[in-house]
Amino acid sequence: xxxxxxxxxxxxxxxxxxxxxxxxxxxxxxxxxxxxxxxxxxxxxxxxxxxxxxxxxxxxxxxxxxxxxxxxxxxxxxxxxxxxxxxxxxxxxxxxxxxxxxxxxxxxxxxxxxxxxxxxxxxxxxxxxxxxxxxxxxxxxxxxxxxxxxxxxxxxxxxxxxxxxxxxxxxxxxxxxxxxxxxxxxxxxxxxxxxxxxxxxxxxxxxxxxxxxxxxxxxxxxxxxxxxxxxxxxxxxxxxxxxxxxxxxxxxxxxxxxxxxxxxxxxxxxxxxxxxxxxxxxxxxxxxxxxxxxxxxxxxxxxxxxxxxxxxxxxxxxxxxxxxxxxxxxxxxxxxxxxxxxxxxxxxxxxxxxxxxxxxxxxxxxxxxxxxxxxxxxxxxxxxxxxxxxxxxxxxxxxxxxxxxxxxxxxxxxxxxxxxxxxxxxxxxxxxxx
Amino acid sequence: xxxxxxxxxxxxxxxxxxxxxxxxxxxxxxxxxxxxxxxxxxxxxxxxxxxxxxxxxxxxxxxxxxxxxxxxxxxxxxxxxxxxxxxxxxxxxxxxxxxxxxxxxxxxxxxxxxxxxxxxxxxxxxxxxxxxxxxxxxxxxxxxxxxxxxxxxxxxxxxxxxxxxxxxxxxxxxxxxxxxxxxxxxxxxxxxxxxxxxxxxxxxxxxxxxxxxxxxxxxxxxxxxxxxxxxxxxxxxxxxxxxxxxxxxxxxxxxxxxxxxxxxxxxxxxxxxxxxxxxxxxxxxxxxxxxxxxxxxxxxxxxxxxxxxxxxxxxxxxxxxxxxxxxxxxxxxxxxxxxxxxxxxxxxxxxxxxxxxxxxxxxxxxxxxxxxxxxxxxxxxxxxxxxxxxxxxxxxxxxxxxxxxxxxxxxxxxxxxxxxxxxxxxxxxxxxxx
Numbered sequence: 001x002x003x004x005x006x007x008x009x010x011x012x013x014x015x016x017x018x019x020x021x022x023x024x025x026x027x028x029x030x031x032x033x034x035x036x037x038x039x040x041x042x043x044x045x046x047x048x049x050x051x052x053x054x055x056x057x058x059x060x061x062x063x064x065x066x067x068x069x070x071x072x073x074x075x076x077x078x079x080x081x082x083x084x085x086x087x088x089x090x091x092x093x094x095x096x097x098x099x100x101x102x103x104x105x106x107x108x109x110x111x112x113x114x115x116x117x118x119x120x121x122x123x124x125x126x127x128x129x130x131x132x133x134x135x136x137x138x139x140x141x142x143x144x145x146x147x148x149x150x151x152x153x154x155x156x157x158x159x160x161x162x163x164x165x166x167x168x169x170x171x172x173x174x175x176x177x178x179x180x181x182x183x184x185x186x187x188x189x190x191x192x193x194x195x196x197x198x199x200x201x202x203x204x205x206x207x208x209x210x211x212x213x214x215x216x217x218x219x220x221x222x223x224x225x226x227x228x229x230x231x232x233x234x235x236x237x238x239x240x241x242x243x244x245x246x247x248x249x250x251x252x253x254x255x256x257x258x259x260x261x262x263x264x265x266x267x268x269x270x271x272x273x274x275x276x277x278x279x280x281x282x283x284x285x286x287x288x289x290x291x292x293x294x295x296x297x298x299x300x301x302x303x304x305x306x307x308x309x310x311x312x313x314x315x316x317x318x319x320x321x322x323x324x325x326x327x328x329x330x331x332x333x334x335x336x337x338x339x340x341x342x343x344x345x346x347x348x349x350x351x352x353x354x355x356x357x358x359x360x361x362x363x364x365x366x367x368x369x370x371x372x373x374x375x376x377x378x379x380x381x382x383x384x385x386x387x388x389x390x391x392x393x394x395x396x397x398x399x400x401x402x403x404x405x406x407x408x409x410x411x412x413x414x415x416x417x418x419x420x421x422x423x424x425x426x427x428x429x430x431x432x433x434x
Numbered sequence: 435x436x437x438x439x440x441x442x443x444x445x446x447x448x449x450x451x452x453x454x455x456x457x458x459x460x461x462x463x464x465x466x467x468x469x470x471x472x473x474x475x476x477x478x479x480x481x482x483x484x485x486x487x488x489x490x491x492x493x494x495x496x497x498x499x500x501x502x503x504x505x506x507x508x509x510x511x512x513x514x515x516x517x518x519x520x521x522x523x524x525x526x527x528x529x530x531x532x533x534x535x536x537x538x539x540x541x542x543x544x545x546x547x548x549x550x551x552x553x554x555x556x557x558x559x560x561x562x563x564x565x566x567x568x569x570x571x572x573x574x575x576x577x578x579x580x581x582x583x584x585x586x587x588x589x590x591x592x593x594x595x596x597x598x599x600x601x602x603x604x605x606x607x608x609x610x611x612x613x614x615x616x617x618x619x620x621x622x623x624x625x626x627x628x629x630x631x632x633x634x635x636x637x638x639x640x641x642x643x644x645x646x647x648x649x650x651x652x653x654x655x656x657x658x659x660x661x662x663x664x665x666x667x668x669x670x671x672x673x674x675x676x677x678x679x680x681x682x683x684x685x686x687x688x689x690x691x692x693x694x695x696x697x698x699x700x701x702x703x704x705x706x707x708x709x710x711x712x713x714x715x716x717x718x719x720x721x722x723x724x725x726x727x728x729x730x731x732x733x734x735x736x737x738x739x740x741x742x743x744x745x746x747x748x749x750x751x752x753x754x755x756x757x758x759x760x761x762x763x764x765x766x767x768x769x770x771x772x773x774x775x776x777x778x779x780x781x782x783x784x785x786x787x788x789x790x791x792x793x794x795x796x797x798x799x800x801x802x803x804x805x806x807x808x809x810x811x812x813x814x815x816x817x818x819x820x821x822x823x824x825x826x827x828x829x830x831x832x833x834x835x836x837x838x839x840x841x842x843x844x845x846x847x848x849x850x851x852x853x854x855x856x857x858x859x860x861x862x863x864x865x866x867x868x
Contacts, residue, residue: 139731140730145579150747152459296574297743302712303734
C-alpha cells in the first residue's frame with residue numbers, strides 16, 4: 001500500500017493576483033489535494049514587497065518576509081513558486097533555488113522566453129524540475145499536452161491564439177464594427193487590458209509564449225529575438241469587415257513551424273483565418289493552441305488563457321506533478337538539443353490579403369495588377385468596394401507567394417500617384433498551410 | 435547528472451491495428467524516445483492469436499507466442515500493454531499482470547467502463563500503475579488533462595463528442611442532406627464505420643467512454659449500466675435540416691454532470707447544440723471534450739478520436755509517463771472514493787426540440803399547445819413548415835422543463851387522431867446548461 005502523505009514545503013515569491021490565487025487553492029483545497037494525490041503542500045514562507053500590506057487572504061502561521069534571496073536559500077523548502085515576474089531578479093532567484101536543490105514552478109513568460117535555456121541546463125545539472133505550465137494559456141494544460149500527451153510525436157507545427165487581450169479586442173471590433181481605439185478602451189474598462197497595453201497589443205506577450213511552446217514542441221532552443229512580431233495596433237475594423245465578407249476572421253496568431261531541414265518559421269502577426277477553421281471560432285478572452293503531431297494529427301487545446309483562478313490552477317497542477325516526480329531518475333524537462341535556424345520573415349510563403357486605397361480612375365486596377373504580376377504574385381480574388389467617394393478600396397487576395405515579393409510589390413505600388421494610402425497587408429492562414 | 439537510460443521491458447498483448455501501431459512507434463522512434471525521455475522500451479514478448487500469420491512489420495528477435503497467460507507472468511517484463519479488447523480474458527490477464535508487479539497500459543473501453551474499479555483497486559494494493567489514455571478519444575490527451583492538468587479543480591461537468599463514427603455520419607447527413615442509411619453505408623465504405631456498426635451508432639461506445647471519463651473527473655465509481663443511452667439510428671436528415679434552420683447542429687453527446695448534492699447526471703443521446711457552441715463546429719471523425727473546472731472554467735480538448743497512429747500515440751504516452759513514475763511513492767491513479775447516485779433520465783431538465791406530423795386542419799395546433807401547457811411545458815418557438823401536403827410538420831422548441839413531463843405530454847399527443855406519426859423528441863444542449 002502506498003498511501004502515506006508526502007509533505008511538500010513551499011516558498012512562494014510574490015503575492016499578486018496569481019500568487020494570491022495559488023495561496024487560496026492551497027488553503028481551501030488542501031484536504032482535497034491530499035486525498036487525491038497523497039501530497040500535503042505547506043506554505044513555509046511567502047515573500048512580498050511590503051509584508052505589512054493588508055491582504056484579503058488569511059496567512060496565519062505563515063512566515064511573510066520581503067527578502068526573497070533568503071527564502072530561496074532556506075534549507076527546509078522543497079519547491080519555490082516564482083510569481084514576481086520580469087527577467088530579473090526572478091532569474092537569479094530561480095537559479096539560486098535550483099542550485100540549492102529546490103524544484104521551481106513559475107509563471108514567468110519573459111524570463112523563460114528570453115533566458116530559459118540556462119535555467120533548464122541548471123535544472124538538469126542539479127536534477128531538479130521546472131514547471132511553467134502557468135506561463136502559457138492560463139489553466140489550459142498545453143505544455144503538459146506537448147511534453148507528455150504527445151510524447152512520441154514529432155511535432156511539425158503549432159498555431160495559437162495566445163493573448164486574451166488581443167483576441168477580446170479583435171472579437172469586439174469584429175462583432176460590433178468598433179474602431180481599434182474604442183475596443184481597446186472598452187477592454188481596459190472591462191479589466192481585459194492593462195492601463196499600458198503595449199506588450200499585449202504589439203505582440204510581445206504572444207511572442208514570449210510562442211518561444212516557450214516552440215522550445216518544448218520542437219526541442220530546440222529558440223532565439224527569441226528572431227521571432228517575427230507584428231501587433232494588432234494597425235488592424236482596422238474596415239479590414240475586419242472586408243475579411244468577413246470574404247469568409248475570413250482576423251486573429252492575432254502565433255505560428256511555429258518546423259521544416260524538413262530543421263529550420264523553423266516563427267512569427268506573430270494578425271492573420272486572416274477561414275471561418276470554418278477551428279481557431280476562427282475562438283472568441284473573446286479565450287485562448288487556443290493547435291498542435292500538429294505526426295502520430296496524432298491536429299490536437300487543439302482551448303480555454304480561458306488568463307485570470308487569477310485559471311493561472312493559479314496551472315501553477316498548482318505543476319506543483320503536484322513535480323512533487324509526484326520528485327523521486328524520478330529521469331528528467332524530461334530539458335528536452336533541448338539544438339539551436340534552431342530561423343527562417344527570415346522575407347522568405348516565408350503565405351497567401352495575402354492586400355487593400356489599396358486608389359483614385360477611382362480608368363486603368364488604375366490594371367496598374368496594380370501589372371505590378372503584382374511583374375513580381376510573380378498571382379491573384380485568387382479581387383473585390384472593389386462600391387462607394388461614391390474617391391479614393392476607393394481595392395481588395396486583393398493572392399495565391400501562395402513569398403513575402404519578399406509582396407514587400408517589393410507593395411513598395412512599387414505605394415509609389416504610384418493614384419495610390420493614396422500605405423497599402424494594407426495581412427497574411428492569410430489556411431487550415432492546412434499556415 | 436541524471437542522464438542514464440532506463441530499460442523498460444514490454445509485453446504486448448494483441449497485434450491488431452493499435453498493437454501494430456504501438457510496435458511501429460517503438461521500433462521507428464526508439465532513438466527519439468530514448469533521447470527525449472531517457473527510457474529504452476524493449477519489446478520482450480508479443481502475444482497474438484496466430485503466431486504464424488504474416489505481419490507488415492518486422493519483429494525480428496521478438497518472442498511471439500499465442501499464450502497470453504504466460505506472457506503476463508513472465509518475471510522479466512515491466513509493462514503489459516493490453517490491446518486485445520473485450521471484457522474477458524483481458525480483465526483476468528490485466529489482474530494477473532498487476533499481481534505480478536507489472537504496470538499496465540490498455541486501450542480497453544468496455545473492460546474499464548464495466549469492470550474498471552476492481553482493477554484500479556488491485557493496482558493500488560500492488561502499487562502499480564494503470565494507463566488508459568488510449569481508451570478515450572485516440573491521441574487526445576484528455577485523461578491526462580483531467581487527472582493532472584486540472585488536478586486542483588473540482589470538475590462539475592464534462593460534455594463530449596466521443597465517437598468519430600457517429601460524428602462522421604451526422605456531419606454527412608447535415609452537409610449533404612443524406613438520409614441516415616446512406617450516410618452509414620458511405621461511412622462503412624470510407625472505413626469510418628465497422629461492418630457491424632451497432633455498438634457505435636447505438637451509443638454503447640460513447641457510454642463506455644463517458645463512464646471512464648466521469649469516473650476520473652468526478653472521482654466516483656460510475657454504475658455503467660445506469661448511464662442513459664440513446665443512439666443516432668433514428669435521427670432523420672429532416673430533423674437535422676429543421677434544427678439547422680433554427681440555428682442548431684445535431685451531435686451525439688456524452689454528458690456527465692455533478693450536482694451540488696453529489697448526484698450525477700450521466701447521459702448519451704443526440705442533442706441540438708447552438709451553432710456558436712464550440713462543440714457544434716467539431717465535424718467529421720473528430721472528437722472533442724469540454725471539461726468544466728471550478729478554477730479553470732471550460733477547457734476543451736480536440737482532435738482525431740480514433741485510428742491506428744493517434745491511438746498508438748496515446749498508448750506510448752502512457753507507457754512513457756508510467757515508466758517515469760515507476761519510482762513514485764504516490765499513486766494518484768485510483769482516485770475513486772465513492773459510488774455516485776445517478777439521476778434517472780426522467781428527472782433531468784432540458785430544453786427540447788419536438789416535431790409532430792399532424793393533419794393540416796384548423797385547431798390542430800391549439801390541441802398540441804393545450805396538451806403541452808397542461809403538462810407545464812412552455813414553448814420558446816413554434817414553426818410550421820409550409821407544404822402542400824398533409825400531414826404537415828409542426829416543430830416546437832420548449833423552455834427548460836423536466837423530461838418526465840415531456841414524456842407524458844408526448845404520450846398524450848401521440849394518442850390524438852390528428853397526429854400521424856410518433857412525435858420526434860431531441861434534447862437541446864445550451865452552452866451553459868446542458
